[in-house]
Amino acid sequence: MSSAHELWARIAQISDSIEGHKQAIRDLEIQQCAIKSELNTVLDLMARLPFEMVSDIFFQSTPNAEAASVLLAVCRSWSHIALATPSLWTTISNLGVPDAAFTNLLFSLWLQRGQNLPISLSMGPWKKFSDQDIDLLVPCLHRLQKLDISIDSEGDMGYIPYLHGFPMKALTHLTAHAMGEAEIDPNHPEDLLDIMRNAPNLVEFDMYRTSLDRLAMDFRGVLTHTSLRDLRFGKLEDGDGGLLNASPAMLSQLTLPSLQTLHFFSTAMHFEDMEMLLAFLTRSSPPLLSLQFGSYLGDEHGEIMVACLRLVPTLTSLSVLALAPDLLDILIHAPDLLPALVNLKIRGDIGDRTEFPRVLSVLTQRRTSLRDFQLLVIYEPAEKFEGFEHVAVAFRQLAAESGMRIYIGTREKNLLD
Template sequence: MATLLRARIAELSLAIETQKQILRDLEKSRSDARRDLNATLDPMARLPVEISSDIFARCLPDSPRPHSGQAPMLFLNVCHLWRDIATSASSLWTSIYCESSTDTATLDNWLRRARSLPLHISLPGDTRPDVAIVVNQHAHHLEVLELGFQHLKDLVSPCPSLAKLTVINTVEPPTHRQCMDILHSAPALVECEFISTHWQDALPVEDTYTPEPFTHPVLRHLRLSAGRKAKSTNAAYMLEYLTLPALETLSVSDLDIMDDDFASFLTRSSPPLRSLHLGGLGDDDLVESFRLVPTVTDLSLKFTDTEIDPFLVLQDSVFASDENLLPNLRNLRIRTSFRLHIDHELVISALAARRASPHAQLESFMFLSLHPKPRPDITVALRQLAEESGIHIHIGPTTERNYI
């Protein structure tokens, strides 16, 4: 009796498994039919791949992230057709903003889909080190890169195509050695920005890095800043190492090197500088340095010391009469972070004389300070000067508020 029951159970179990397999086959057939129907009705199925890929590309956010609910990852979950289109469209995978939760497998797959196209990668400071290592494996395709200073040590491969670099201090103070290394490894770099409120002291750097000038032949824009902060301690120390013959824009939030060192940098670089922004100015006389960059059209100076005369460029008659002092200057901006006595008569006479000079091209003058509004007679004189000379004059506490 027991034997018969066991045989019966086995027979029923086999029948059940057979029916389950039939059900699975039916479900698969239904799924295939739905896919075929979707493909028949889906406009994407009737478009050339080039057009559907372009449509997908136009759906990308400004900073694509490895998120299943956002393009391009979203396309992978719609249907087989969309997945095939998305994975074959290399242009969808050339840009990525890595989040703290980004895993190496996802990132590697993402970048491999870009194939040999130039990559734009943002690697925040809170990203895991192993993610930075994956980026390093694709360094030869990097074109635009933003990362935290702590990830520089993981970027050891040459970056022959890197054109734009932004490095932000988020955890630890950077060293100039790290920054020089990345400049060495990126010979095509055109635009570079190092953002840090504090750099490691210059003295320890000298002990580990021979201060021999390094020439970067194509770098055109360099910014050494503190982000939203006013100053960046030791930011300008790097200039003692660099020679930049192609430099067009230089912005330093804290010019904490001697004027002789700055003049040496300009002398050996002899750059076609157009825009110069210097902050944290001390008591050094920069007029001689300004003579070394006659191509400058935009000059911005920020003073933080109450004992410093912010009108050093306007002093005496040199500003107006010396044809070698900023002959192409069009826009002059001066900012102070302290209250001071302003010799408005000096400002008026210097601007008038500069405008009257045959070699001058001054178009705008902006002075930002916490100083109270000028006297009515000064305001009238400045307005008259602006009207007669064509110079746009702005004097006030902010860029939005102009007393003139």
């Protein structure tokens, strides 16, 4: 019978043998993994592409960092490329969701992976946040290039009031909107203007589904911003062309000498609003190229509209929602108005078929300069097109002789075809 010492020795020997076999299995598994990777390289077309090309494909196909994170779970090669592509991690959304700890962790990871590239940030309207949230935001403001602010139904601006006074020199695009119609909280009337004041390189500002009508709009006097080129209050949705309302009240607080695009869509334009627009154009003297408005103007706005349009002789594109009663007469009787106008678009109701000869007069008068005209009816009023055929011939002839593109009809059908 073997002694205890001998048995312990045999056990140790077997254990060593087992460990050796385990190590051999691990080595074989490593070899197998390497061979599988090599096989994947042979079979996977993506793996044959240069790193830079795959990186660019990833960047073009991922709209935000959350989508980019899916790439990490595909395979080791894709994960390596994704983590080595900083541009994938520069669009960060949902900052401010109720699970603050998790959001902060992800936010920190995205900032690290994005290295020092400019970032685009979407901020939620939730009110629950901590000093840690602000501590995370402030150090990255110098990288902030695009900021999208969601406002809650009560007009609360979330984090924004706590960023007053912080410079945002890289910021070029600002968007403020609500999921439903909302008024900016009157307790924080300076929020948006403060961002503009601290973003000297801002070039584009969009605001929709929000209103400033209840505010006095007299915070610190008129703000002059020399870089802003595109300003939009409200917008038209794609598809059915629904109107996302926003009042242009902020115009009373702005002087924008570099403005090239001005769009505003609101359910009604009061005479006071037209006076505000006139005052804005007078003090700004902007080199405006595109003007769109979606307000339903009445006969009483004709004279002040002429005054506004005379202040923008550089205008090349004019788009209106609904045919303002005086607009055609203005264009007919003031042939020197808008000498640079190339594109004219009327979208919405057309009044009745008696408008067509007046439209024809406008186009005939401007045949040498106008290149594109659209009269786009959103809801087809069949009765308003009755008898249209007798003037359609004249429209077709004008288009053929002048080279002007003329579209009259619905989105689905040009009645001149």
